[in-house]
Amino acid sequence: MSRLARLRPGLPAATRVVVGGGLAAALVWVAATHADTLDLAAASGAEEAPVAPTSLATSTDTMCPGNELSGIGGVDDVGVGGLVAAASGPESLLPVPATGDGRARLTGGSATLEELSGRPTAAQSPLPRTGPVAVRATGSLAPAVTATQEWISGRSDLRGLVTTPCLAAGSDLWLLGGGSGAGRQERLVLVNPGGNPVTADVTVHGTAGPVAPARTETVPPGGRSTLLLDAVAGEEGTPAVHVVADGGGLHATLTDTWLVGSTPRGAETVVPADAPSSVQVVPAAVLGSGRATVRVVSTGGEDAVASVTLLGRDGPVATTEDTVVTVPGEGVAELALPTVPPGAYSVVVRSDVPVAAAVLSVPGDAKAAGDIGWATSAPALDGLGGAALPSTKGVSRSLRLVSTGGASTADLTLVVDGEQRTRTVSLLADRAADVDLAGASAVWVERTGGSGSLRGGIVSVAGSGAGLVLSEIPLEPVAVTSPVSRAFPLP
Template identity: 30%
Template sequence: MSSLLSDPRIRLGACVLAIAVVGGLAVVTNPKQPNVEPQAAQAPTRSIVNRTALACPAPAAGGKQTSVVSGVAPALPAGTPVAKGDEAPLSISPLATTADPLGSLLVRGKIGSSPAATKPQVLSIRGTGPLAAGAVGTSTAIATSGVNSGMASAPCQLPGSDFWFVGGSTAPDRRDVLTLTNLDSINAAVNVTIYSNKGRLDVPSARGLVIPARSTYELFLDQVARSQKDLALHIVSTGGRVAPALRDYATKADKTPAGVDWIGPTIAPSTKVFVPAAAPGPGQRKLVMANPSDLQATISLTVNGPNGPFKPAGLETVRLPAGAVSTIDLTKVLHGDASGISLVSDQPVTASLRMIDKSGSDFASISATEGLTGPAYLVLPAHQQPAILQVTAPGKASSVKIDLRDAAGKSLQSRAVDVIAGSTTQIAFKAQSAPTYLTVEQTRGTVVAGVTLMPDPKSDDTPQVAAWPLSTSLVFRAQLGAQPDVRAALR
């Protein structure tokens, strides 16, 4: 050994090796801190998706209502890689393996729908082949009276293992139900952690829930967390995958129905949170925030309005106790303007916004979402009032390209839109008697976006309030490894 070390070349190699080892350990033990500031999105990572499985929720039976699921395999940007093979149809069908399809997506760019049903049921959009890439769907139910009055509409959900919801309640004027759909052929096991304005609740009966294969399980929140004004839920699957949705019923003081809708999943708690698309017009706007951490959160709140960002007087800084959920009324702050909400916190938080029409007869919620890093697709149901796309640039000036197409794939409205730094820009889409689909592609900067539907306060029709967030298509989401993780859609 001593003779080897006496060789200068050997000693030099050993030194180089030692430096490399130390350097490697430094990389592992001293990683760079993540940058949570908004950044201009880079060119999206494109993944080949050749299977899809989406769960489309449905309200409970009651009153005179119709429900429909519409889906599309959207037109993709030129050069987007897709799976090889024939364009086998994607089916819109009930959960049972023996059920016949109720509708199909036959051709890319053309919308397919299930027949309007008076007895709603959870449906799925599933299939393999080239049409799976980018496929999206929306479940919509409309009732003119009864407990389901108004419009309840939500995007079909990709199954997963970890979800957050903010904005639930078991107050006397609310009746909320968590639905857990298992599209797979094996059972799933789920734990639900519940937070309230009093902190994290001890709810053993919400843990170890078993959701049988190809079925939907309902957890009535008032049975596990009675008389809680504000709630946040953390759903974690310990085996299998689920697609959760939070069905929300509201009543007025005289016990008459005040609408039903879905509270969508929000992003995981973060120190930077963006809630898009506060609908313009009259009515209440309530921000619900959750702090699941063990420390009090100090939150800086910014409104991204049409004329730029501002700090609302008296609400520039909000303190949220550890483990707590709280609501802030932003009705007067927003002045009826289309707006986004930016939250910067010293502890990870998440949020959603509840929007109620002027008459108090219908409502919708929209949850915090991530900035777009590639094209986002959304199927819009038929609507009697103009729908409003709202694009917010929470940081620097940004731009997007939008394209609205009819059921046959014909472009109805296409344009490029610049968004001033810190502001929200709105684009109106005319009322449509049939479903359409929207593409929003971020081209510069960081943007968050959503579409809202708020009725004309002068109309005598049954109010139809809805909100749909926009998120980057799975085809363009950055993957954690060399291969895309699409296991949620493979079972």
């Protein structure tokens, strides 16, 4: 039974979507307790009341990069317009009701752009011309809040759809994107949500390992620092950027813009890939209408041997093309993906040592105006994942869910015109399901069972044929609870 059904028994039963065939195996979990531990409650003479290991989050902070094409001294800012949208999840997604006062707002600098009120609700604002956007939520509105920024351009020198999730800060991040050429430009945007300066060591890796010594950047409190990677690795054809923060966490994005002569070839912003591991899954990549490659970086000192599998709706895609790539230690390699019918696919990279991965899609004619899509590997959803969906004119979206290593079940909730629509999705191992997001202001996915790893990605497109522009983002985990510490007075 879904959490929605448990908390809202009056709602209609969920619709079940089953992908693939076979038998489902029941899982039995057995918990054991041990008596040979020190009981501080008993030692103090106090009676211990039942305490849950987690409680609802009371404060959450995420950051959006803002206009990525601004903020570099000596380089003209480029206005991109765009929107930033935020959404609060339905009450049914919370393990217990959220009570008391709460506040959730989008801010640019000291200015409040928009506020959220109640559950579920959504709000959006024009993207500021420069500077980051903060999403800060407190009290009863802190759990299950997410945000996304998006812009679209059809200019003669800048073309593309760029969708970017707003994320919490991290301290060890890998970003894969960009390339070489006179008209290819990569901008690394570092955003500091904290109240103290944060330093970051930025290292660009290429085919043979680090391209140059680490460069140190200092990001001011509540501000951002933008680095043009051309100054560090302008000739590197397959860059991967490693950001290590000290003194706090940072939000990082890498924006790839491509202009060949006077022909705009596309734009995309990538967020950090999933933490390095021996299995990387890109849940949603648009393939089949042009060139596509997978980029893999070996994040340690050992060479990696990685195999690549494409997953369609019915499972692994058979191919006679090469699906194995060798990556030097701390180096980067690319593998051309097999030719497949046009559509959304999942890409699984399995390696003998930890790696990070992303997929580049270049749809259409490589010599004409077009767009590029960078799809990064996504984290597995152990609890709730979600995304706010900006109402950009002409953009349509779909969600792809994929389960690897075993079967998975999840409750999928769309919020359309303020109303929630929930159904259950069941996936067998190495199977995927695609969900149309038409009219939705937010999508939420709560993993409810199974032995597999569940991941999601959102594909956004506008136009068609030669006029197609696209963007692909991972479905990110959303904070709902925070750990509770337990302390008892010593006797």
